[in-house]
Amino acid sequence: MKRNQWQGWGAGEQPQQHYLIEPRALAGGGDIRHVTEFLRASGWREKSTKRGPLVLESPDRTVRLSYDPFGMPGGWSIRGAAEGHQAEWWATLGPQTPVEIVAGLTDALTQPRSAHAPNVWAPLAEQHWQTGPEGRHYTATSPDGAACLHFRQDPDGAAVWWAGAGDRQGNGWTAQLAPTTPLHLVHAFGAALASPEPVMRPRGRVPHSAQIRTTSVSVLPSQLGAWQQVRITAARAAAWARNRPATRPRTMARQARITPHARSRARR
Structure with a gap:
C-alpha cells in the first residue's frame, strides 16, 4: 500500500470522535496501557506468563x-513486600476503576x-x-455523592482503606487498600480520585449513565x-535521573588530584 493511501499518516489522517467525561470516577475503565506503559518506561519488568494475567515487577523487586x-x-492487584520499617501491603481495584485513578497510585510507586x-x-x-x-470510620464523599474514600475499622480493630464510585444505573467499581499501604500512595490515589479534570474515552466506550457529563471532541x-x-518520555527521563551514577564535575575531580606541593608551585 502506498503511503498516501493510508489515512493514518500525515495530512490524510481522519479525526476520531472522543468524549471528555466528568466526573472521572464514573468514566469506566479505559485503556490499561495508560498504567502499564508508564511503568514499563519507568523500568518495571515484564513477568507475565503465556496464558496468565499481565504481571509487572518493580526494578527493586519489592512490588x-x-x-x-x-x-x-x-x-x-498490587502487592508490596515488607522492607525495613514498611510492612507488607496490598491493593485491589476493580476492572472498571478508571485507569487515570489507578495511575494515581501506580505512578507514585515510581517516585521517591x-x-x-x-x-x-x-x-x-x-x-x-x-x-x-462516622463512628469508627473516617470518610470522604464527593459533592455529587458518586464517589467516596473511607478508612474503616471493625469492632476488633481490623482496618482497611475502601474506595468506590457508582451511579443509579449500576455502573461502578470498588477498591480496597491494606491499612499498611504507604500513606504517600493513598494520598496520590485520593488526589487522582478527587481531581476535577475530565478524562477522555473514545466513542463506544462511554458508560450509559445519567450522572456523567460529556463533551464531544475530535482528535487526530x-x-x-x-x-x-x-507521558512515556517523562517516565523514562525520571527513571534515567534516578539511575544515573553520582559523578562529580571533572574540574572538581582534577582539583582533588592536585597535591599541596603542586598547588604551592602553581602559586609561584
Whole structure:
C-alpha cells in the first residue's frame, strides 16, 4: 500500500470522535496501557506468563502489579513486600476503576517517598469533598455523592482503606487498600480520585449513565499518540535521573588530584 493511501499518516489522517467525561470516577475503565506503559518506561519488568494475567515487577523487586479482566473479581492487584520499617501491603481495584485513578497510585510507586507522611484527606477536602468521622470510620464523599474514600475499622480493630464510585444505573467499581499501604500512595490515589479534570474515552466506550457529563471532541490519531508519548518520555527521563551514577564535575575531580606541593608551585 502506498503511503498516501493510508489515512493514518500525515495530512490524510481522519479525526476520531472522543468524549471528555466528568466526573472521572464514573468514566469506566479505559485503556490499561495508560498504567502499564508508564511503568514499563519507568523500568518495571515484564513477568507475565503465556496464558496468565499481565504481571509487572518493580526494578527493586519489592512490588508486583497484575491485571486480570477475566478472574473473579478481576481487575488490578498490587502487592508490596515488607522492607525495613514498611510492612507488607496490598491493593485491589476493580476492572472498571478508571485507569487515570489507578495511575494515581501506580505512578507514585515510581517516585521517591517524602520524608513526612502526607495528609491523605487534604486533596479531597481541597475539592470540597465532605470529610469527617462516622463512628469508627473516617470518610470522604464527593459533592455529587458518586464517589467516596473511607478508612474503616471493625469492632476488633481490623482496618482497611475502601474506595468506590457508582451511579443509579449500576455502573461502578470498588477498591480496597491494606491499612499498611504507604500513606504517600493513598494520598496520590485520593488526589487522582478527587481531581476535577475530565478524562477522555473514545466513542463506544462511554458508560450509559445519567450522572456523567460529556463533551464531544475530535482528535487526530497523531494527537493521541503525541499525548501518550509525552507521558512515556517523562517516565523514562525520571527513571534515567534516578539511575544515573553520582559523578562529580571533572574540574572538581582534577582539583582533588592536585597535591599541596603542586598547588604551592602553581602559586609561584
